[in-house]
Amino acid sequence: MTRQTLIIIFVAILTTFACGTASAQNPGYEKFRAKAMAGNSNFSKQSHLLDSVIAHYVEIDTEEDEDVRDQDVDNPGDDIYNGAWSTDGVNANRVALCDVPDSVTISCSGYVPPVVGITTSHFGPRWRRIHYGIDIALRTGEPIGAAFDGKVRVTKFDRRGYGYYVVLRHDNGLETVYGHLSEIKVFEGQHVVAGQCIGLGGSTGRSTGPHLHFETRFMGNPINPEKIINFATNEPHNKNFFLVKTIAFDYAKSSNYRSSYAADNIIKGSRGNSYAKGGHRYHKVRKGETLSSIAKRHGTTVNKLCKLNRISRNSKLRPGQRLRYT
Ligand SMILES: [Zn+2]
Incomplete structure (x- = not known):
């Protein structure tokens, strides 16, 4: 066998x-x-x-x-x-x-x-x-x-x-x-x-x-x-x-889609702290976030974030600030 x-x-x-x-x-x-x-x-x-x-x-x-x-x-x-x-x-x-x-x-x-x-x-x-x-x-x-x-x-x-x-x-x-x-x-x-x-x-x-x-x-x-x-x-x-x-x-586009996961709405183009506009995606900075944590979250690098947003690595982020990440 x-x-x-x-x-x-x-x-x-x-x-x-x-x-x-x-x-x-x-x-x-x-x-x-x-x-x-x-x-x-x-x-x-x-x-x-x-x-x-x-x-x-x-x-x-x-x-x-x-x-x-x-x-x-x-x-x-x-x-x-x-x-x-x-x-x-x-x-x-x-x-x-x-x-x-x-x-x-x-x-x-x-x-x-x-x-x-x-x-x-x-x-x-x-x-x-x-x-x-x-x-x-x-x-x-x-x-x-x-x-x-x-x-x-x-x-x-x-x-x-x-x-x-x-x-x-x-x-x-x-x-x-x-x-x-x-x-x-x-x-x-x-x-x-x-x-x-x-x-x-x-x-x-x-x-x-x-x-x-x-x-x-x-x-x-x-x-x-x-x-x-x-x-x-x-x-x-x-x-x-x-x-x-x-x-x-x-289905996330459907009007029946009422998820408590507010962040789900990427397909609709809006979400809690990330949204799409003019073909790009933006991240709304929350308290405590750093360039590196935001880069990690969106699968990109600090360098790219800096270039896209014309800021330096040492820039201080403020809550509510919008950063482009694509
Ligand atoms: Zn069932």
């Missing part, structure tokens, strides 16, 4: 223990999971989590390999989130849209559908607000799998909203949210592999029937999951998702 075969067997065994026999009720899901895992190029990463189990059966990789895997798995998306990690809730590490890069490539390799079912509600305006995910019909108790490899950031109960929910931060920089669960099967800080059971489907919180509310987010900002995944074939549209800020977050 090859190492991969062994891993597949052990993933199957672990999943069965974690989720009970419910998974057997959905052969479609099992098929997708098996297929995705077999074709997953990141298999070495997944195996990291199972090392303790398979150590008795297979030779462990060289030490060098393990170092590389540790770096990959321990702090998923760490550079993207600048080390920010909070278990407080979905929005805890949300970055204002104006500070999200204009474009970024996100790998979709290793995707496993969280559950296979009919999409009953799409992303977008709904009941005068925005539905930040999609709803997938399911039977209560049906196992929900992690969409990609990653780490559990939040497990919580939200009586008026998500019900029992889980937020995962993935190695590819995305975060996914799983709402209305009947039961949570993971703990905060736990590493998970794509397809691993994270909870059971249900109808807890603000829900009218059993379904999974599924969100995909980048730097805390929701993206329509259907832009990334084809939920009819249960595969990503492309190997990589090329995120273009103005397209991925186009």
Whole structure:
């Protein structure tokens, strides 16, 4: 038997223990999971989590390999989130849209559908607000799998909203949210592999029937999951998702978009202390800010800021002052 075969067997065994026999009720899901895992190029990463189990059966990789895997798995998306990690809730590490890069490539390799079912509600305006995910019909108790490899950031109960929910931060920089669960099967800080059971489907919180509310987010900002995944074939549209800020977050232009994240309005061209005018972007200086903190915030350098604004590095900034940064 090859190492991969062994891993597949052990993933199957672990999943069965974690989720009970419910998974057997959905052969479609099992098929997708098996297929995705077999074709997953990141298999070495997944195996990291199972090392303790398979150590008795297979030779462990060289030490060098393990170092590389540790770096990959321990702090998923760490550079993207600048080390920010909070278990407080979905929005805890949300970055204002104006500070999200204009474009970024996100790998979709290793995707496993969280559950296979009919999409009953799409992303977008709904009941005068925005539905930040999609709803997938399911039977209560049906196992929900992690969409990609990653780490559990939040497990919580939200009586008026998500019900029992889980937020995962993935190695590819995305975060996914799983709402209305009947039961949570993971703990905060736990590493998970794509397809691993994270909870059971249900109808807890603000829900009218059993379904999974599924969100995909980048730097805390929701993206329509259907832009990334084809939920009819249960595969990503492309190997990589090329995120273009103005397209991925186009809903921010909608009049239904009433986010408490005032800074989100970069697409509208106005925000708390950063705004666009005449094709350039400006930053309104707040108390305590320095040229270097402003440069860092907008991904530029102190030199560039000085040139654009015809000031010297030693200029004293005053609150309310406007600085051009693009
Ligand atoms: Zn929903």
